[in-house]
Amino acid sequence: MSTQPTAANAVSHVHRDDTGSKLGMWLFLFTELILFGGLFIIYAVYRFNNGEAFHLAAKELDRLVGTVNTIILLTSSMTVAMSITAMQEGRKKFSMALVGITIVLAGAFLLNKYFEWGHKIEKGIYPKSPEMMNMPHGEILYFGLYYTMTGLHALHVIIGMTVLAVVMRQMSRGVINKDSYVRLESGALYWHLVDVIWIFLFPLFYLLH
Amino acid sequence: MSDHSHAEKVHIVSYGQYFLIWLGLLALTIITVAxxxxxxxxxxxxxxxxxxxxxxxxxxxxxxxLKFEERMFRIFVLVAGITMAIFIILIFSDYAFY
Incomplete structure (x- = not known):
């Protein structure tokens, strides 16, 4: 990078490297890819060895709930992406509202997940339950992976909501503003990753009957 | 590395473009469910x-x-993707053909 003072640097008088910040965020996202990637490989191998059981177990999952949650996450990805455009245009209030909507949608996703898990637990399907331990080996693996992977994903949704809440607070205080919004961009990147992981979880668990 | 000023790098994506992508994503979701x-x-x-x-x-x-960022970002993502692909291919070469 050149050390030539740019307009933005001259105004703020602080060293800033937005490209570096974003690259750092992407590197972090790659560690998340490896984390979930490992689980996807486990899923693939178990599925390969227990095709029939995975088939049967997947029928337990409610396709409609999964589809609704997919639409919720895709929409939330759009609103957080739009909040960057709003911030670039200097429409602070609108930008904050869009981040707010994203957080609300994330909450709706979790609420759905809560009822979905609750329904399954009511039916006696949860790790180590007598019901589950009587299932064929392959189905135990399926539900184990279901709880692990959607659970880890839900944890990421909670973390994403927290990150976006912090971003929103910094927007209201002006720390994130029209000329310096890389934190909003990084927060949004994290949220999109949560969306991308769900894009793969959804067909693998809900659709492959 | 060329010297871009902060202002030069800004690429504003329109709301309409985001909306179209969202529509595309919804359509693909409906297709995959169907x-x-x-x-x-x-x-x-x-x-x-x-x-x-x-x-x-x-x-x-x-x-x-990613489309609007510097080339370096795409190279990074490509390397991460290839790494993941190697993991998957090696595991499956072990499981699918033994």
Whole structure:
């Protein structure tokens, strides 16, 4: 990078490297890819060895709930992406509202997940339950992976909501503003990753009957 | 590395473009759900993963701005993707053909 003072640097008088910040965020996202990637490989191998059981177990999952949650996450990805455009245009209030909507949608996703898990637990399907331990080996693996992977994903949704809440607070205080919004961009990147992981979880668990 | 000023790098994506991508993502979701009701045999997994990959490309390129960032970002993502592909291919060469 050149050390030539740019307009933005001259105004703020602080060293800033937005490209570096974003690259750092992407590197972090790659560690998340490896984390979930490992689980996807486990899923693939178990599925390969227990095709029939995975088939049967997947029928337990409610396709409609999964589809609704997919639409919720895709929409939330759009609103957080739009909040960057709003911030670039200097429409602070609108930008904050869009981040707010994203957080609300994330909450709706979790609420759905809560009822979905609750329904399954009511039916006696949860790790180590007598019901589950009587299932064929392959189905135990399926539900184990279901709880692990959607659970880890839900944890990421909670973390994403927290990150976006912090971003929103910094927007209201002006720390994130029209000329310096890389934190909003990084927060949004994290949220999109949560969306991308769900894009793969959804067909693998809900659709492959 | 060329010297871009902060102002030069800004690429503003329009609301309309985000909306179109969202529509595309919804359409792909509907397609993948509809295909789930049809018995495609061995193709079921392949079509589902292909559609998921297309959706991911849309999110990466537009929502995550990869298309508008410096080339370095795309190279990084490519390296990460190839690394993941190597993991998957090596594991499957062990499981599928033993």
């Amino acid at each position: 295909l789930g009701g049809i018995d495609l045999g061995d193709w079921v997994v392949i079509t589902a993963l292909t559609i998921a990959s297309i959706k991911t490309m849309l999110v990466l390129n537009i929502f995550m701005h």
